[in-house]
Amino acid sequence: MLTYNLMEIEGSLYENLYRLIKEDIYSGKLKPNEKMPSKRMFATNLGVSTITVENAYEQLISEGYIYSKPKVGYFVSEISNIPKAKTQEKISLNIDTGNKEEDIFFDFSTNRIDAENFPFSIWAKILRDLISNHESDLMEMSPSTGIRKLREAIAEHLYSFRGMSVDPDQIIVGAGTEYLYGLLIKLLGKDRLYCVENPGYKKLFDIYKSYGVKCRLANVDSDGLMVSELRKTGAEIAHTSPNHHFPTGISMPIKRRYELLAWAGEKEERYIIEDDYDSEFRLNGKPIAPLQSIDENEKVIYMNTFSKTLASTIRISYMVLPPHLAKQYFEKLSFYSCTVSTFEQHTLATFIREGYLEKHINRMRLYYGKKRARVLELLKSTLDGECRVIENDSGLHFLMELKTDLSDEVIKEKLRKKGIKIVAVTDYDMSGKAKDNHRFILNYTNIDEGKLAEALNIVKQIMDNA
Amino acid sequence: MLTYNLMEIEGSLYENLYRLIKEDIYSGKLKPNEKMPSKRMFATNLGVSTITVENAYEQLISEGYIYSKPKVGYFVSEISNIPKAKTQEKISLNIDTGNKEEDIFFDFSTNRIDAENFPFSIWAKILRDLISNHESDLMEMSPSTGIRKLREAIAEHLYSFRGMSVDPDQIIVGAGTEYLYGLLIKLLGKDRLYCVENPGYKKLFDIYKSYGVKCRLANVDSDGLMVSELRKTGAEIAHTSPNHHFPTGISMPIKRRYELLAWAGEKEERYIIEDDYDSEFRLNGKPIAPLQSIDENEKVIYMNTFSKTLASTIRISYMVLPPHLAKQYFEKLSFYSCTVSTFEQHTLATFIREGYLEKHINRMRLYYGKKRARVLELLKSTLDGECRVIENDSGLHFLMELKTDLSDEVIKEKLRKKGIKIVAVTDYDMSGKAKDNHRFILNYTNIDEGKLAEALNIVKQIMDNA
Numbered sequence: 001m002l003t004y005n006l007m008e009i010e011g012s013l014y015e016n017l018y019r020l021i022k023e024d025i026y027s028g029k030l031k032p033n034e035k036m037p038s039k040r041m042f043a044t045n046l047g048v049s050t051i052t053v054e055n056a057y058e059q060l061i062s063e064g065y066i067y068s069k070p071k072v073g074y075f076v077s078e079i080s081n082i083p084k085a086k087t088q089e090k091i092s093l094n095i096d097t098g099n100k101e102e103d104i105f106f107d108f109s110t111n112r113i114d115a116e117n118f119p120f121s122i123w124a125k126i127l128r129d130l131i132s133n134h135e136s137d138l139m140e141m142s143p144s145t146g147i148r149k150l151r152e153a154i155a156e157h158l159y160s161f162r163g164m165s166v167d168p169d170q171i172i173v174g175a176g177t178e179y180l181y182g183l184l185i186k187l188l189g190k191d192r193l194y195c196v197e198n199p200g201y202k203k204l205f206d207i208y209k210s211y212g213v214k215c216r217l218a219n220v221d222s223d224g225l226m227v228s229e230l231r232k233t234g235a236e237i238a239h240t241s242p243n244h245h246f247p248t249g250i251s252m253p254i255k256r257r258y259e260l261l262a263w264a265g266e267k268e269e270r271y272i273i274e275d276d277y278d279s280e281f282r283l284n285g286k287p288i289a290p291l292q293s294i295d296e297n298e299k300v301i302y303m304n305t306f307s308k309t310l311a312s313t314i315r316i317s318y319m320v321l322p323p324h325l326a327k328q329y330f331e332k333l334s335f336y337s338c339t340v341s342t343f344e345q346h347t348l349a350t351f352i353r354e355g356y357l358e359k360h361i362n363r364m365r366l367y368y369g370k371k372r373a374r375v376l377e378l379l380k381s382t383l384d385g386e387c388r389v390i391e392n393d394s395g396l397h398f399l400m401e402l403k404t405d406l407s408d409e410v411i412k413e414k415l416r417k418k419g420i421k422i423v424a425v426t427d428y429d430m431s432g433k434a435k436d437n438h439r440f441i442l443n444y445t446n447i448d449e450g451k452l453a454e455a456l457n458i459v460k461q462i463m464d465n466a
Numbered sequence: 467m468l469t470y471n472l473m474e475i476e477g478s479l480y481e482n483l484y485r486l487i488k489e490d491i492y493s494g495k496l497k498p499n500e501k502m503p504s505k506r507m508f509a510t511n512l513g514v515s516t517i518t519v520e521n522a523y524e525q526l527i528s529e530g531y532i533y534s535k536p537k538v539g540y541f542v543s544e545i546s547n548i549p550k551a552k553t554q555e556k557i558s559l560n561i562d563t564g565n566k567e568e569d570i571f572f573d574f575s576t577n578r579i580d581a582e583n584f585p586f587s588i589w590a591k592i593l594r595d596l597i598s599n600h601e602s603d604l605m606e607m608s609p610s611t612g613i614r615k616l617r618e619a620i621a622e623h624l625y626s627f628r629g630m631s632v633d634p635d636q637i638i639v640g641a642g643t644e645y646l647y648g649l650l651i652k653l654l655g656k657d658r659l660y661c662v663e664n665p666g667y668k669k670l671f672d673i674y675k676s677y678g679v680k681c682r683l684a685n686v687d688s689d690g691l692m693v694s695e696l697r698k699t700g701a702e703i704a705h706t707s708p709n710h711h712f713p714t715g716i717s718m719p720i721k722r723r724y725e726l727l728a729w730a731g732e733k734e735e736r737y738i739i740e741d742d743y744d745s746e747f748r749l750n751g752k753p754i755a756p757l758q759s760i761d762e763n764e765k766v767i768y769m770n771t772f773s774k775t776l777a778s779t780i781r782i783s784y785m786v787l788p789p790h791l792a793k794q795y796f797e798k799l800s801f802y803s804c805t806v807s808t809f810e811q812h813t814l815a816t817f818i819r820e821g822y823l824e825k826h827i828n829r830m831r832l833y834y835g836k837k838r839a840r841v842l843e844l845l846k847s848t849l850d851g852e853c854r855v856i857e858n859d860s861g862l863h864f865l866m867e868l869k870t871d872l873s874d875e876v877i878k879e880k881l882r883k884k885g886i887k888i889v890a891v892t893d894y895d896m897s898g899k900a901k902d903n904h905r906f907i908l909n910y911t912n913i914d915e916g917k918l919a920e921a922l923n924i925v926k927q928i929m930d931n932a
Contacts, residue, residue, distance in 0.1 A: 064719025175641040175805035253530025313808035339641035342779035
């Protein structure tokens with residue numbers, strides 16, 4: 001009779017028995033359709049309990065190595081033509097994940113938010129309170145569009161900060177705007193022709209392409225997205241940041257806004273995606289009314305994110321759909337689960353409702369305002385006469401226009417050699433036709449002012465030695 | 467000269483001035499191209515500071531209502547053909563969001579996880595420690611695939627729980643499997659033909675459709691997904707849950723597994739998506755080796771989620787790509803931001819690394835095992851002879867096969883009238899050809915045992931009165 005010595009091996013008895021039988025099936029020692037010993041006989045023979053054999057047999061049955069015929073017994077399966085499972089080894093891929101640390105002394109283009117500016121203690125306090133007192137809320141599944149409390153808080157926020165009146169049911173919460181674009185494409189249709197601004201975020205173009213939709217470029221002039229250019233593309237969906245175009249910083253004047261809305265109103269299938277990504281940080285003056293708030297024909301899809309106001313590592317964004325699209329969303333796409341955890345949704349809802357967001361934004365506006373002033377002063381004292389600052393009074397970056405004959409590429413390359421990373425406006429051109437304009441982006445949110453002076457001196461040297 | 471009384475109105479002086487001028491432009495009192503008073507003159511006239519006028523003018527310029535000619539002055543823009551901004555009113559949509567509470571006394575189909583079983587205090591402790599001691603880690607942007615620490619922890623977890631050897635760079639972390647399917651479709655291509663199991667999750671089919679890919683159905687027999695059926699569909703990508711098919715509970719025997727792998731190996735464009743959604747809770751015996759671990763040809767994409775092990779409201783899932791696909795991901799799609807916040811990624815990474823996940827799973831296996839035993843006992847004592855329990859020893863649900871002549875629809879309808887929600891296996895058929903088999907799903911994870919007895923008695927009455 002089949003005999004194994006189970007005692008000399010580590011591990012549970014039944015696992016060892018299971019493994020030994022399996023090996024014998026693979027090796028051919030146990031042949032297909034051979035009858036296995038009865039459980040009781042086998043147990044007695046091996047000196048183990050029947051349960052041990054039973055467990056091993058069950059395991060073998062569930063994996064298909066043996067089969068049972070009721071009231072007859074257990075038999076070896078026909079698996080001789082099956083290759084043996086490969087031995088698992090720890091593997092190492094060595095993929096170039098593109099995350100190597102470059103040797104960067106200074107980066108003009110980073111827009112990370114300082115850890116010291118995140119309201120950690122309040123965030124932690126709210127979450128602690130939720131965990132202590134509202135456990136079951138955290139376990140309650142979120143509706144597809146986000147929890148009601150958060151959508152109500154966002155609606156209130158939009159009303160007081162942007163003068164927008166929206167029903168919480170128009171709001172869809174998601175893990176980042178990139179994800180929301182995907183939802184929107186599903187809603188509007190992949191066969192539509194999309195259009196993004198040029199210059200602009202190349203990433204947007206890449207995202208649309210990766211979702212498999214056709215995407216065109218329309219040029220921007222000093223008033224923002226040109227409607228004439230948009231018409232030339234034949235696009236149906238226009239993606240724009242009228243309140244603070246990136247990278248130029250332009251905010252679209254009211255006349256162009258109405259021109260754009262008029263374009264959308266001409267055909268049923270036309271829509272505008274209004275990307276309002278850092279409107280909270282327009283530092284002077286009254287924020288311009290978003291397209292969404294002057295849209296009378298349900299043509300504007302408004303998008304915003306808490307990445308700029310709170311932290312880019314908290315992935316909470318939202319979009320405001322026109323009522324008829326919100327209804328379509330519920331009909332067609334609400335089977336999707338919300339992508340933001342309820343822990344963070346509830347925390348953010350409380351954070352907004354209790355006024356912490358407003359306080360935080362006000363504090364950050366003050367902080368950024370002061371930082372901007374110091375950065376501008378430093379620019380003036382270091383590069384006066386050699387640099388013009390272009391800013392449109394909104395958002396968290398401005399442009400440095402360098403008075404130089406060096407090409408943008410040469411400037412960047414010379415700086416890169418000195419460990420300084422800088423990005424030109426022309427880097428955001430996607431048409432391949434842009435001419436150098438010597439304009440570079442200065443993101444000041446996370447800039448080290450001590451190092452900035454040194455970095456600007458290097459810029460000056462490069463220009464002076466040209 | 468243009469005169470306003472700014473003092474009688476609430477709000478800042480410049481805002482009121484801005485608003486009053488704007489109104490006059492809309493009303494036509496101020497005509498296009500009309501010259502505005504100089505800032506100093508206007509200020510003197512209104513009895514305010516020049517700054518107030520300057521701010522109001524800047525605001526009007528930035529919104530396009532007036533324009534400035536250098537060294538000449540300020541002029542009203544041509545906006546007469548522009549419709550006036552609509553008055554924002556609080557609107558209410560009244561959308562049917564499908565979230566109405568039904569009057570349900572008992573739900574056999576819910577699979578929510580009890581709040582009392584979530585390790586809140588440990589989770590909160592870890593997060594608190596992160597916030598106190600690792601602030602800057604939380605502000606560091608996550609790589610597209612998730613933070614390294616979490617991917618390393620998942621690789622360790624897969625090694626010890628599933629015998630899988632994976633490089634952390636094969637792992638992509640995302641906010642839910644639904645999101646990951648989208649990434650995968652972008653990676654594999656939308657022009658591929660996909661196939662899902664029938665019966666199965668209709669949602670999967672809907673997701674593939676909403677991503678715009680073609681999707682077919684392949685029937686399941688007692689060994690799981692039939693490879694012959696899969697061949698008939700002509701599909702290139704097969705989505706399967708070999709370790710615990712839903713809703714039948716079948717775990718695919720080893721022979722069928724190799725048959726499936728052989729199918730994939732025949733053509734370069736073929737892949738298998740292995741959805742291993744609740745493998746941690748196979749309650750008896752040794753877990754079956756996943757397809758991924760016996761795949762020698764880089765054909766298996768493994769997917770899993772922490773929704774079942776931790777809480778469905780924490781949206782953290784992951785997939786393990788074969789090395790060549792992982793490389794393609796980095797080349798083509800790594801511009802996408804990770805959809806999970808760093809707060810939750812770091813918390814989960816520590817939770818796994820410090821052994822809490824393993825402890826939690828073991829505790830829950832014990833808890834679910836006891837619960838299952840009590841539920842089975844209750845079924846036996848209430849419906850003995852009228853009900854056969856079908857379970858495949860894995861996962862968190864089993865099937866009740868009722869000995870009745872009533873159709874599945876009638877059973878469901880009669881129970882619904884008594885406030886009991888139940889779902890039949892046939893409800894998961896997508897072919898429209900399924901015949902009633904009187905099999906109903908019993909999810910026991912969150913079941914109220916007290917109410918269960920009553921609910922089962924109602925089931926009995928309905929059957930007895932038939």
